[in-house]
Amino acid sequence: MNFTSIFKSISNFQFPYTLEETPNHETGLWQVFNGTRKSDSLPITAFKAKPNSTNAPLISNAIHKSKVLKIPGLCKVLETFDSDANATFIVVERVSPFPWVELSKFSKNKFALGLVVSQILTTLKFLDAFVLGTLSEQSIYLTDKGECVLFGLELCTKKTDVDPYAFANNLRVYAACMGIPMGPEDSKLIDPIKLVQLINRILGTIPKDWKIPASALEKGNMTIDKFVDKIHNTQTWIGNPLIAIHREFTEFHIKDPEGKLVVITDVENIFLDSRDLLRNLLPGFLENLIIPELCNMINLLINSQMNPNAASLSKVAATKLISFIAILLDLSFENQYFNEQYKQVVFASFKLQDRQIRFLLLIYLPKLIDTLDSNDVSSKIYPHFIQGLTDSDATLRLQTLKSIPIIVPSITERQLNNELLRYLAKTQVDSDIEIRTWTVIILTRVSSKLDESSRSSILATAFTKSLKDPDIKPRLASLYGLSEAISLFDVSTIANKILTVIAPGLLDKDPLVRMKAKDLFERYLNKLESQAMLLQEANMEIDKSKDIDFDSYGTDDTQLVEQFMNNLKITSVNTNISLKEEEESKENFGELPSHMEANPFNGNLDVGNTVVNGDDDGWADFDIDDGNLANNETSSSQFFNQPVNMVKSWNDELNEPEQPKKYVSPLHHKKNVVIPTTKKASLRNGGIASKHSGHPIVNKKETKNDDIDDGWDNNDADPWDEEW
Known part of the structure; x- marks a missing residue:
């Protein structure tokens, strides 16, 4: 549908939103479109009315109440358009219908469903002076932060203004349009009864400590406001940590840095005490509510650590950063949510000198690499990552060394063939045996990505040096590397370089090294012999070389003497001819x-x-x-x-x-x-x-x-x- 053309026809009005062509949800009264605001690209949802002569009063009441009621828990209305009956819109911040089909998944976390019920009850408590009348599964929506909100004020009426006859008629029309049971026509009972039904639908059953208040509510003996106050003191409510966390986050924007740190610390405690509490939450609760605020707090602590003047946070920054970063990484990977805030936190964390944080990042590096592009890795992570190879702590050096194959595919050729190889040359002579051993192993694993023009020389030099190591581990690692890299060497390199690298191992003082060196030498020699067989088959017709017995070479001069005597005979004959001609000349002259x-x-x-x-x-x-x-x-x-x-x-x-x-x-x-x-x-x-x-x-x-x-x-x- 071309909404722009519709609004242009109305006094050249420009519709300030861009909507999708097809609705993503539809009820008997509304079509739901997602879109964006043109001025700032804010995600919005537009409810377009489906008016007719029967439901016109319901739509009109919904438009009016949307304008005047600004209650937390209702869809946040941005704008309404009702000048044209065929283009009536209620524009709200982006919402989506509650995913009832995934209710069984959410039921794995009873605290998450308890949070849903608490949010609905809190909204109805604010609406205590009104009769809602439309509370049902179709009236519940989710914000992008995973919060439950209500939409549907078609029957909403102030309790003091209710006309029982008109309310009953409108209720019948609404139920027919929405295709739901009508429920009681009594305006005093309709909301309590529908609320109890909804709680039972969400939780699967009424909690034990809620049954008495719920029964009183359903019979009309208790208002919704009193019911909410009553269950606030039950264990089901108090023992739900997500309810307390959500309440803190609703006020997060007005808290000072110390207050925000307290809230994030509560999240840390929940995570450490029971990791399952943060699983199977409503969509958006972690991604758009907890994780962004966690990122903001980490950045705040990093800045305070670098700024001595921020004394209030700098004292706890060192102790809290490692825990907060670990929680962020775990939650992000579990929910596969990697926004720009998350990336900036990762880049900033690699710059920190704290060994615990750097070790944590190395543990998560295999997952981190997949969430970042190669340019970010080579320019923002690699320069700080590689410093770990020169750290004074051997454990950090070793873990950095083990992580090299993970980062190699994302760095540039210059970084690999120049900078990284220089660092590996230093770790090969490290005082720690494990580091020397792992240097050879890592070099073997990345050898296929080295520059082909220099690869053979680099590997030959590295393996030769490790074969001379005083400890047996690096020597065995060198033989392992030569075994794995056999396919990387051509026969010329094997003949000219590699066999001379393996040969000293045949004289090693350790029998295990000698045995492995012998087997490896035979493997390389077999490869040369296989190539030699191919050469022999290719040159079989032209290869007519004969063996020479050098023991008797040059001792038989019979042929040479025979040639000399033959030449002497020819020379004598020519001399006789010349003398004869001279005699004839004398006779004539x-x-x-x-x-x-x-x-x-x-x-x-x-x-x-x-x-x-x-x-x-x-x-x-x-x-x-x-x-x-x-x-x-x-x-x-x-x-x-x-x-x-x-x-x-x-x-x-x-x-x-x-x-x-x-x-x-x-x-x-x-x-x-x-x-x-x-x-x-x-x-x-x-x-x-x-x-x-x-x-x-x-x-x-x-x-x-x-x-x-x-x-x-x-x-x-x-x-x-x-x-x-």
């Missing part, structure tokens, strides 16, 4: 001069302006004039008009046919070119001498258009020639 018999080209020969250096030293000599010309006894004139003994070069037969002329760089014409020859292979190096080794290559003088014959031409194109 005659004897050479004595000083040239050893090397026919020992001097310089000028043939057709082509200079040949007889002292050819291979690639090492490119100088034409090496200074021997002036001192050489044999001049070039000795060869005039004489035949020259020429020996073919080894690559003469490879010379290509004459090719088309190419461009030759002018650099080639600045001096005569001497082409080095391949040196004769040395017999000492095992080389094989070529057929014409040791003889220079004699080239004719280059002309301007001739190609340079470098003695290395073959049938393929010369890349240098192509470049030019």
Whole structure:
């Protein structure tokens, strides 16, 4: 239903509330909508009338009485709208129908139901001057603080103004609209009788010490006001601590800090004496009444502890804080209620230096973490939590250490891989054996969350250090950690680092450590062997390595001698061929001069302006004039008009046919070119001498258009020639 459009049609009136589209409850006279006030988002409940010609007087009376009656125990009316018969509203603070379907649950706590009855009786006592007439199950509602209130003033009339005939007619109409029994038409009896019926419905039976007053009330011999005064002195009323607590909380807002502390102390006593008293209460009683005020008191005590001027509370702050925080945590977790006030108390409590409070918080930490987001944990809890690892008390250090796996998923990577690991490095050398042992256990439990790039080194270092611990517990813990972390190490890390970590344990002085180290070593070794088998299967076709007998390696030189002799034979054959060719040359050209018999080209020969250096030293000599010309006894004139003994070069037969002329760089014409020859292979190096080794290559003088014959031409194109 669009309520805004309805009110806009009325003189452009703006409805100041936002209501839900569908009602959450409905009776024969009213539709009940939840909503909020636009100005401040206050939760409200709006009762929208269902008018017709028959019930119009009842609705009109309810609107009127809602405006004038401001009695505790009635729904607190914020505003009424009755200018339009089709849009008649009574707006009250948020209420909800009494959960009658859960009455069996509440019956487990008889004091909680006794509190319900006391609240109804207190309201009727204030209405003693009026006839209500509508008291029934449908007229009882609950506030967000779990307090019972009444709604339904359709028949409400001042006792002095009651018209018996009109009242009876209206009672019949009301009963028909609501679908309930009409009850007695006598205005003096209707409320007492309905009250006794309601008490019996809530409690299941009338308490023994209430039966006599209830009987007198039902017969009209006692007013409701007198009945309430009578049962105030009964054990059922006096012995109900919840009634006294509720009365104190109704005045809580006007009490000073000391008075509020007294009320919260009463709650503490109830909690410590009988925990069941605070179970199975009406919805909202703990969450919106007790817990918020408990949070306020804890904050007040924390501030007074930090402020020496607040002497009145600072004296008891230290003794009361631990108890109040414990009650808050227990009640919050049992009722799964975690509002912003609760979170702020938790954050403030972690800042306290009191060891008892910090130990209490560590006990509840597994539950606390689930109620907070990661940002709050890492920024508001972790910085204070981690200080427990440096506390002088070993018990607190140990409990903090044990709680690390709980907080690790909620902290940042920097906090885990930098700050936390530094603290663990210190606890690993703690004087307490249990702390050293638990350090290894905790490191094992969080190892899967460590940075992969540094995890192997960190674990190897930590486990190595613990294996050297003088006490057996840390050593066994180290072996346990290595056993649990085996899946985190790759085979390369196992081979290079982990096996060397376990190996010292094989020589431990304790037999249990040696046994466990041996079993663990075999586990890691089996993992390596399994990987090796996979490598062997993958490389089976290409793996053709053969074993070497290094005992006899290099002692048999038979093959080396045989190779040497074969090379010697080849060299001898080539030498014989060279000598034969030299003899043939002598027969054709005659004897050479004595000083040239050893090397026919020992001097310089000028043939057709082509200079040949007889002292050819291979690639090492490119100088034409090496200074021997002036001192050489044999001049070039000795060869005039004489035949020259020429020996073919080894690559003469490879010379290509004459090719088309190419461009030759002018650099080639600045001096005569001497082409080095391949040196004769040395017999000492095992080389094989070529057929014409040791003889220079004699080239004719280059002309301007001739190609340079470098003695290395073959049938393929010369890349240098192509470049030019």
